[in-house]
Amino acid sequence: MGEYVLEVRNLEKYYGQNKVLDKVSLSVRKGEICGLIGANGSGKSTLMNILFGNSIIAGTGGYSGDVVFEGEKVQISTTTEAIGRGIGMIYQEFMLIPEMTVAENIKLTRENTKRIFGRALGSELSYVDWKKDSEDAAAVLEQLGFQIDNSYLVKNISVNAKQFVEIAREVNKQDLKLLLLDEPTAVLNDEDAGKLMKVLKELAKKGTSIIFCSHRLHEICEVCDHVTVLRDGKAVSDYGREELDMRALARDMIGYDVTAVKKERRNQEKKAVLSFRDFSVYMPGEFLDRLNLEVYEGEILGLTSLSGHGKLAAGYGVMGQFPVMGEFLYGGASMDVKNVRKTIEHGIFLLPDDRKNMGLLLEHSVRDNIVFSGFYGRNLFQKKAGYIFSVKDKKEIERYVKEQIEKLDIKCGSPDQKVKELSGGNQQKVCIARAVLVAPKVLFVMEPTRGVDIGAKEKILDMLVQINREQGTTIVVASSELEELKRISDRIAVFCEGRLSQILPPDASDEEFAFAFTGEEGEDGQ
Amino acid sequence: MMKKVRKDELIVPVTFIVFSILCFFLSGISFMFLAEQVALRFIRNIILVLALIFPIMAGMGLNFAVVIGTMITQASFIIVLNFNLTGGRGAALVLAVSLVAAAGVGCVIGRLLNKVRGREMVTSIVVGFLANYIYQLIFVAGFGTVIHVFNKKLVLSTGIGVKNMVDLKTFKEVFDNLGVFRIGEAKISMLLLAMIIVCGFFVFYLMRTPLGQKIRAVGMSEGKSANIGIDTDRIRVIVIVLSTVLAALGQFVYLQNIGSLNVYTEHLDTEKFACAALLAGGASIRKAGVKNAFIGVVLLHTLFVLSPLAGRNAFANASLGEYFRSFVAYGIIAFALVVNLRLERKGE
Known part of the structure; x- marks a missing residue:
């Protein structure tokens, strides 16, 4: 093997207070394919972005540590420069x-x-x-x-x-020296993924070095000369070609044995609380096409798809945010989705994915945000002043808010702090506290862990499970993080191009999910 | 989908043609007179309209700051006249000074617009206003006080401030002597005509070079372009420089053809009428081509020539036509903006 094309030493990167890369070191020789694996949020994309000079890195305070490219210490600050040096990148979302x-x-x-x-x-x-x-x-x-x-x-x-x-x-x-690939096979079927593997091997033979990110472990094992596993921003292990073992990789990636994730299956009565009948939602970018689906009482149902394939549309459709067609039944009775107030009164509640614009009153305090829906929607915390006017029961609010802040570990200076000053994870916790207060019968949650750090993620997932178990709330979670859905859901509905492609149990294999994501099932070949 | 978009593109030009035909019969003028008038206005206006194409293709919308290019040319004329330079040498100097100055100023405007991404149009309007008042300040108060007057014919009798009207005949003659092209009464210098053809070809050609491809890519998706390795800031500055330079050249041709300069009012509203012309030709604030510019200038000016006459004949009131002009210009800008928003939403 030739000399090192790329050496990365002790790379550290913060997003705000959040450490996303922690002393990562990595080296790639000429003509070598280096695998890079890790769960979502483990820092893979950040590492790629640093190497490719993405402006997001400089815009969030740069990084520390050394990047040595072709024996020369470099600080790549623009993509133009990266390309000039012979670095190429293939993105997950197409450029x-x-x-x-x-x-x-x-x-x-x-x-x-x-x-x-x-x-x-x-x-x-x-x-x-x-x-x-x-x-x-x-x-x-x-x-x-x-x-x-x-x-x-x-x-x-x-x-x-x-x-x-x-x-x-x-x-x-012509002069490609290093190619970065971020999940290139996520949207490909097996045949096309195979073609890609062949191309990568040929490229490497010609002397191009490759860094290959993928979730698909068998592909990694097939093509890579060595593999680095990232977890929570740290490079936890590095395997050579001979030592590659899917089971070991998976364990390093997640941090515990894969079998531990399986949670006990619950025997539930299959009583439909929500039913969708030919339910279409015309949401721009997330079109949902004639959904037929029953949501059972007391379950946690995961909805997932690649971005833009329809996982978010059902929830927003129910809440009347976009034009819909078809029928939506709640407890057997047809509902008018346009009447949002009525829907909420029936106990259907939604936590949107766009927290900043739709889910929170950014300029208001943590306290106001937590009690807002309960106070105005449910007439909680109200007492009569002089037997005529309803006023806020400040004492009761104070007690409740304190309790929630403690329980959810919301990191804020005081309940008076403005919500916009909190981190993403803490904002999401505020949203959840608000939902808990109204004690909904059915709770739609959109991308609950997007843009949330790893610690907060666990807390949020825990909380969702807790609401489900203790209050008996039926929860529908739409998320692109399949691993998380697998951990909390009873069933996972996978969408592809706006159609429900399959409903899988959380312990279904990666292949089954991959097929469902690409809509392979039920379509011939193409 | 494709068919729908095409229909939207055609609405404005078709409306113009219908109105023009109506006005033509109401006005009762000869076709020759109309052709002559439209040809004159076409020559005077077309380059300014061409100047708007690059910023649109780069996704920056209508560049109302082209008005600054026109002011630069006017300033160059006055400055050159102040040094008593006349004839061919003077004209060449005016051209050189205005183009170089426009390139410099365009560079500054481009950088400014890079700082206000997404609000380029509003910013360019305000920058245009600002430049207008700086321009007026210089020529009302600066001449004869800070700036030494070498040519007494330029300034008012008090010795301070440039006259309202400045004669440019000395330059016009140079161009007219090099051969003219006649449509009816109208005389059009061959050299100016050649400049226009070169400009039109230049815009058309540039959009088909690697630079043009980059401009289009930036216009369609700036974020993606940056990730492909296109320096979007640089492209946007280049685009505004080209636009400002073309505008300066456009005003040069315009003033050469008229032969006199209305120092304080000549440039007013030129940018709005240029925008209106381009939109009348079927462009949108996302997509425009040389074709749109040529068709649009003809359509807009046909209507502008006819509407006052039609107004006088139909309502015995010529001033009605004047109002009608402004109504048409602002009307189609507003219309194009609305149609554009709708298309964008549909495209999402």
């Missing part, structure tokens, strides 16, 4: 311009040009040679073993194809 064609996207920033005016204007100002670009693009797609007409606009092609276009763009770079 493709939707209004441009496949060929244009592949050749963007590296167009072939015709020199109509000779050399006078330089390559930036020469006429783009569309035909040559198209040929180049076709050639590189051919090399990847993927066929698509490269005159299509990218917005009109499938997710699968987009991933290949993105890969083609990087592979087409």
